[in-house]
């Protein structure tokens with residue numbers, strides 16, 4: 001649960017995309033997550049048992065991941081970039097878990113629920129007014145919304161559990177595409193290039 005990657009890295013080269021989406025461009029997200037995770041990896045291994053928790057989203061189910069077009073900015077639905085980024089988060093986490101096998105560092109991902117957080121602040125008018133009613137009326141409060149993250153980060157039940165997906169403090173199944181190991185491996189390799197890391201880098 002890091003936010004240490006630089007904002008410039010996350011949004012590079014996508015100036016036409018609104019701010020809310022610019023933060024979630026798939027290549028940028030995996031790249032940023034990797035840049036955030038890699039330098040911490042040594043420390044996590046030295047502090048093992050330790051846990052990496054990636055906050056993904058159920059909205060990944062509305063997307064697919066095309067490795068030849070990681071940033072499908074021409075989609076008719078601008079939010080599609082976000083869905084793809086969450087898909088990439090999940091593939092990244094599962095591959096990271098495989099690569100960390102035997103280190104006592106675990107990597108899991110989760111959906112926090114729909115939460116009344118700052119994520120909605122850049123939704124444009126007039127959509128923001130309608131959304132505000134839905135968010136205030138039906139979404140989880142921040143305290144409720146962090147429960148699954150805290151559970152995955154801290155619960156003793158999850159000692160040694162890795163490469164899984166959680167929602168409402170329980171494990172959930174992923175769709176077959178998100179569990180595709182060869183796709184995740186290729187995404188990892190592409191992300192290594194974006195993040196300018198080498199497979200032999202001791203940090204990864």
Ligand SMILES: NC(=O)c1ccc[n+]([C@@H]2O[C@H](COP(=O)([O-])OP(=O)(O)OC[C@H]3O[C@@H](n4cnc5c(N)ncnc54)[C@H](OP(=O)(O)O)[C@@H]3O)[C@@H](O)[C@H]2O)c1
Nearest residue numbers: 003005006007010023055056057112113114115117118119
């Ligand atoms: N809210 C929901 O309903 C919902 C549902 C499913 C999944 N999620 C996921 O939950 C996670 C947390 O989102 P949230 O709802 O808590 O949204 P949020 O209130 O907007 O928080 C996002 C956090 O990420 C930081 N951040 C954004 N872009 C960054 C970047 N490029 N580099 C470094 N830090 C960056 C923000 O920093 P600043 O505050 O300084 O801008 C903020 O602290 C996200 O991964 C989101 O996709 C949220």
